[in-house]
Amino acid sequence: MKNKNYKAHLALLSANVIYGMNHIVAKDVMPEKLGPTAFIFIRILGASLLFWTIKHYVKETIDKKDYFRLAVCGILGIAINQLLYFHGLNLTSPIDASIIYTAVPVLVLIFSYFMLKEKITQTKIFGILIGGTGALLLILYGNKNEGTSTLLGNALIFSNAIFYAFYLVYVKPLMKKYHPITVISWVFLIGFVFMIPVGINDVISTDFSAFTLNTYLVISFVVICTTFMTYLFNIYALSKVPPRVNGSYIYLQPLVSFIMVSIYAYVLGNKEYAQDITFIKILSSILVITGVYLISQNSNKRIKTT
Structure with missing residues (x-):
């Protein structure tokens, strides 16, 4: 690691550790204290206020022709994407969510190929197949209903990964x-x-009087750390290191989730979480991570786009 880039690597490390923690931290208050839709409403509102506070110091106007692309990014890449994630997390295991989410770089490569006409290598195609197999195996395994895993929850998380990958490619220009x-x-x-219009009724019907200090701490963590800080960390890192380096840090998320779920299961005695660590999930994680690793490699054998 070059000394001048150590801050970028520290930013990426911090962002992905936070993401890994979020898979279990956010689930801790859903749905007993706060429903997924209301949670997303509060998350996006809080993050918007923080980003526009910084935006005050960035004097820049948007061309009229770019508002449509911004609208697509805002609706699909922020609102719908996060709704799918939180509703999926509400229904499935934090470990499942972290492993499936690791497929984002694989999906970004696929969207980049079709939308941006970027070249793709045979090694990357192999990586897509391996990573896709791991994600599909885990999604279908959710139907076994062991621990906190569910087929619907896993499918929603994978849909979230698809929308987020699309957003990353579509927002690039x-x-x-x-x-x-x-x-x-x-x-x-x-x-x-x-x-x-989507979430206001859920927010109004939320019983805020039932919130505990832990509830407020979780909401603050999701708004400030998982949303605001991680976006800033990633922006900073992308200005210092190649995107493939950024993508490689996503490997940390399943590891962090495995550690946190293990603490909940074997230290805090949560029996339900104890069932979430299985051979199938470990195998799925290995397949997905291997796929992401392969697509991050450089190769001279390229498949040309049409």
């Missing part, structure tokens, strides 16, 4: 044209506007 803070501020604002 905007990131090249404008300051990242400008783009993120707008997509979160648009995502929040979309969430008003």
Whole structure:
């Protein structure tokens, strides 16, 4: 690791440890204290306020022709994407969510091939097949109903990964044209506007009087750490290191989730979580991580796009 890039690597490490923790931290208050839709409403509102506070110092205007792309990114990449994730997490295991989410780099490669006409190598195709097999194995395994895993929850998490991967590719031209803070501020604002009719009733019906200190701490963690800080960490890292380095840190998320679930299961005595660590999940994790590793490798044998 080059000394001048150690801050970028520290930022990536921090972001992915936070992501890995979020898979179990966010689930801790759903649905007993806060429903998934209301949680997303609060998350996007809080993050929007934080991003627009920073945006005040970034003086930049958006071309009218780019508002449609911003709207698509805000609705699909922020609102719908996060709704799928939280509803999926509400129904399935944190370990399942972290492993399936690791497939994002594989999906980004697929979308980049079709949407941006980026070249793809034979090694990367092999990586897609292996990673896809691991994700599919885990999704279907959710039907076994062991621990906190469910087929529907896993399917929603995978749908979330698809939307997020699409967002990462579709937002790329905007990131090249404008300051990242400008783009993120707008997509979160648009995502929040979309969430008003979708989530306002859930927020109104939420019993805030039942919230404990832990509930508020979890919400604060998701808004400030999982959303605001991780976006800033990733923006900073991408300005210092290649995207493939950024993608490689996603390997940490299943590891962090495995550790946290193990603590819940074997230290805190949560019997339900104890059933979440199985051979199939470990195998799925290995397959997905292997697939992501292969697509991050450089190769001279390329398949040309049409």
